[in-house]
Amino acid sequence: MMDKIFKPAEVEEKIYRMWEEGGYFTPKIEEGKKPFTVLLPPPNASGKMHTGNVLMIAIEDLLIRWHRMRGEPALWLPGTDHAGTETQITFERELKKEGKSRFQFDRASLYQLIWDFVQKNKGLIEGQIKQMGASVDWSRYKFTLDPDAVAVVRSTFSKLAASNLVYRDDYIVNYCPSCGTTYADIEVEHKARRDPLYFMKYGPFTIATVRPETKFRDTALAVNPKDARYKKYIGQTLEIPGLLGSVSMTVIPDPKVDPKFGTGIMKVTPAHDPHDFELGKKFNLPVTPVIDLSGRMDLSWYLSRKDVSEKYRERAQKYHGKKVIEARRLMVEDLKGEWLLVKTDENYEHLVPVCKAGHDIEPTILPNWFIKVETLKKSAAKAVDSDKVKIYPKWRKITYTRWMEVMHDWAISRQNVWGIRIPAWYDVSKNPQIEISFLSQEKVPVSGRVGEIMKNYSFAEIESGLQTLTAPKDCCYVISDNKPGEKFLQTTETFDTWFSSGQWPLTTLGYPNSADFKYFYPTSVLETGWEILPKWVSRMIMFGLYLTGKPPFEYVYLHGIVRALDGRKMSKSLGNVIEPDDYLKEFGADALRMGLISGTANGRDFNFPRDKVIAFRNFGNKVWNIARFFLSECEKLGKDIPFYSKETTKSLTTEDRKIIKSLNLLVRKVDRSLENFKFARAGEEIYQFVWHEVADKYIENCKSRLEQSQTDEEKAVCLSLLRHTILTCLKLLHPFMPFVTEAIWQQMSRKHNEPLIISKWPEVEK
């Protein structure tokens, strides 16, 4: 006998195991039948489920189950991402708790430690995916660092290099001295902060800056060409006296200089500011760094000069090797002493670039690996523009188009350990200028130019203790999966995570030759949060087209971001983060899924719909009790109830005919809504019908009919129709709320021939 109340916690795990062990999530390749394929956007392997993942799983499982029930070979392929930077930051935080740092390990050992860390934590997210009821095909599970996935990524890199789409160049990158790595533009956040704005005397001018410490490497002064005050100076080269003697600078025009800001004149430091870097390229200015990779002032170029006075030398000595902030403080003091500081605005608010861990980004010149995106992005933009790839909701399309317009060459190298190491090798004997750092056999850190170091250390010792390798852009390299020769060192850089996940449709399906790839590629729907449209979706389209000529998916559905209950973005510091686990335990997976789906009708961001989760918990119970009513009536009658069929079931009442008509209509409506990616509407349609038509009216009507029935036959017909109604509703509801529907199906199915509900979508009667 069924309980009065549906208790998700008691059945969910059992039901999932039954599905999984039955192999129902593993599709068969049926030639001639078009498959329906969805790839699970891989969550961080060492992370845990957040509400966004829940929504993602709810929508994808809905799509997959719906298509599977319609008889299509439906593949939903799961996987996890190594999440390079994020994971490494998390891991290093753990290390710090033990009083250790990554600098105490050679690269290979560190990689192994992180690998173990991830393996240890991987089970959590996998388990949570199962708890959500996700009907993913675990037999095809993929991790971004699986050997075959790595092989695909590396071969793509080789191909790009062979087609001349890879280059190395110095570039101004978002470098974080604390993390010791660069970040992509899209990974950097801008934080509002108040800093002193210094007005310094600059020859005949006064300039305003927050960063006086970079002034030693200023190479020009920029003014707006329309600014009458400075027009006459344009093109002139002036000697500007400063803290370390005078520097000659040319005045250049730049329309982006705002005459109203500060004094309308800007100092140009190509080595430490992205805009200045661009200007530098335009006007052929020398790029001269003054801050090193550890975020310290590097004035060695000045100190090595013979022509400087003792006073200046001492001063330079004072700044040299100091952290930027400290150097700034010392300089401001000296500027005051020299009467070069005109005034200070202490209330200047501006945006400061910060990295994921919250450190200040120091724009720096570094040799980097780049992908030329011009040709790649053109075809990728066209694929969406021509609707070969269709984006839903439709209004998101413009976000993609705009992004593609401004996309510039992509720096794909990261100084992380955790990731896919770039398969580029350097012959150390031919490239003595390469900078390396390593741990000697005695675990002592050594760094410097490899040419020098080789005099004191054996190659083997360097190789085994290697930590980092920074090769100037003109070094010659060999791209190879294996060590190409005796004295070769592999670069220590790894690929940007988006470089590998951008190939997810290829790596998961076994590009280029597997049967899976031939059958399931291109996939059907890519479903993900809209915020990674530029980071991820655009890259997948680019790579898919580049390697196969076909875009990797037909549809893109973008869901909104789940905000906290208070309408703000969830964040640890605000303490408003919602743990899906809490809701899962209290209300069950069905309610959580359905609540989230119906909380976001149009793909916009939305607040976590707690009320709806509760409403759908109640709904699950309602459905449960409808079935309970039916079963108890059957028991009372004590006879077999014949199955309804249009041909054989006679003596239908008006209500019966009406309900059959309504059911047919409902199926059509739900199909139509789902076809248009209107998930919330489809759910609402089922909810309203089941609760207010079936439960409130039809069942009440059945009650009186059963009471008034003269014969068992009449009762049997009534119950037969009721069962037909319930079973149809269960099928429709199953993709939304798989557990409760399956649990009921099991109770009701003793005598019908479909063992599991997931097998069949209701047909519309003609």
Next chain:
RNA sequence: GGGUGGUUAGCUCAGAUGGUUAGAGCGCCACGUUGACAUCGUGGAGGUCAUAGGUUCGAGUCCUAUACCGCCCACCA
């Protein structure tokens, strides 16, 4: 600064190509519990659809402007 979305019931939000008395969930009010379900039932109150114009036989829905929110992107020194 560029882009993009929002402003509809007390709260959170739906309203597909403009068409009968504008919907849901939650909350609220009244009544109802010994046999499907109190995670329930019956009934009810509650909205000049941000503002101002316009197109139309007809606008929450289309157009223009304004005012507030929100988010994304961006090099303001």
